[in-house]
Amino acid sequence: MNDHAYMARALQLAAQGLYSTHPNPRVGCVIVKDGTIVGEGWHQLAGTAHAEVHALRAAGTQAQGATAYVSLEPCSHQGRTPPCADALIQAGVARVVIAMQDPNPQVAGQGLQRLTQAGTGVQVLTGALSQQAEQLNRGFVKRMRSGLPWVQVKLAMSLDGRTAMASGESQWITGAPARADVQRLRAQASAIISGANTVLTDNARLTVRANELDLPELEKHWALQRTPMRVLIDGRLRVPHEHVFFQNAEAWLASYQQPKQLANGIHWLNIPENQGHVDLTLLLQTLAQQHAVNEVLVEAGPQLAGAFLQAGLVDEVVVYMAAKLLGSQANPLFALPFSTMAQAIELNIQDIRAIGADWRITCTTKAS
Numbered sequence: 001m002n003d004h005a006y007m008a009r010a011l012q013l014a015a016q017g018l019y020s021t022h023p024n025p026r027v028g029c030v031i032v033k034d035g036t037i038v039g040e041g042w043h044q045l046a047g048t049a050h051a052e053v054h055a056l057r058a059a060g061t062q063a064q065g066a067t068a069y070v071s072l073e074p075c076s077h078q079g080r081t082p083p084c085a086d087a088l089i090q091a092g093v094a095r096v097v098i099a100m101q102d103p104n105p106q107v108a109g110q111g112l113q114r115l116t117q118a119g120t121g122v123q124v125l126t127g128a129l130s131q132q133a134e135q136l137n138r139g140f141v142k143r144m145r146s147g148l149p150w151v152q153v154k155l156a157m158s159l160d161g162r163t164a165m166a167s168g169e170s171q172w173i174t175g176a177p178a179r180a181d182v183q184r185l186r187a188q189a190s191a192i193i194s195g196a197n198t199v200l201t202d203n204a205r206l207t208v209r210a211n212e213l214d215l216p217e218l219e220k221h222w223a224l225q226r227t228p229m230r231v232l233i234d235g236r237l238r239v240p241h242e243h244v245f246f247q248n249a250e251a252w253l254a255s256y257q258q259p260k261q262l263a264n265g266i267h268w269l270n271i272p273e274n275q276g277h278v279d280l281t282l283l284l285q286t287l288a289q290q291h292a293v294n295e296v297l298v299e300a301g302p303q304l305a306g307a308f309l310q311a312g313l314v315d316e317v318v319v320y321m322a323a324k325l326l327g328s329q330a331n332p333l334f335a336l337p338f339s340t341m342a343q344a345i346e347l348n349i350q351d352i353r354a355i356g357a358d359w360r361i362t363c364t365t366k367a368s
Helices: 003-017 051-063 084-091 110-116 130-136 138-146 176-188 196-202 217-223 280-291 302-310
Strands: 028-033 036-042 067-070 095-098 123-126 150-157 162-164 191-195 229-233 251-255 266-270 295-299 316-321 347-355 358-365
Touching (some): 003 036, 003 051, 003 067, 003 130, 003 217, 028 051, 036 051, 051 067, 051 084, 110 123, 130 138, 138 150, 150 162, 150 176, 150 302, 176 217, 176 358, 191 196, 191 280, 191 302, 196 302, 229 280, 316 347
Parallel strands (some): 150 316, 191 229, 191 295, 229 251, 251 266
Antiparallel strands (some): 028 036, 028 067, 347 358
8 A cells, every 4th residue: 555545544534523523623543564554543522632642552562663644734732632743753653644734824834843853763744635634624724724614505495496485484395314414514513503584484493413313323423422503693683592592502692782681501792793784704703713613504594695605705505406396486595686697606516416305416616
């Protein structure tokens, strides 16, 4: 096997943290000695041992003179766990292959420097499968580089591009497999955002429902180790605190108006208004910078979904399409008041696949 093959295994291990490592990045590590894998590990939960530590423990004394493949630059600072760069040096590895540098500007390159300047002759190579490594941690990378999280907008529509009847009735456009797939998206997200209209009309909870989470048992176990932050955008404070949305778990209320009082488990995010609405850019900046949110899932109606899209804040659109026709009076997918073709927003289709009787279409925006 070559460096890319071992790094591919490290990335495969890292992906096991897809649901559980927030706000930390997903990282995998493989230790190879004389062409044989002698240790593997992945970062499982924030505050617990990093991937390198798990792999070194598995390798034991065989780490001496071995090659370590790590999907992200080993940390060089003391946080809730000791520096992984030091652990690799102390274990006596001869070579470290790293997929990509840590995008955190405060630490980027310092782990590499620590390894190369240790005086032990450790050989360091970077860039193996770097694009795949960055994709795996797209939210963490974006937050470190721009101060904003990766934003994914999820919608369900009929074949004629409608999301609900004019009355607001929308349950259910898609089938049970598609709704189970949405639970997977929720479990992956650092935060789930919705608006007052959606919460009031659909009586939405926006929680991860374990009984609908269709994942292998091990993945499901890790998916349920953490709860995504649930954020309600409600500038005019229309949703009462007795609403079911606030009764299921901790919730954050994003509004430019200060509530007179907050019930237990509700936290106010003081976000200024922009043209009579909560400023979406400032909200995302607050989530990223104050709450270390890497990835946001927006589950909202056409008005809020359209507002995110028009503000240039969306990285990915996931649409579940059912073979139904709701008619011309039903609500559109996005509220976008365009009048010319020049205003059209172009998307890049990344994936189309069947989910039960429905189709899931995944697109990225040109800006992502």
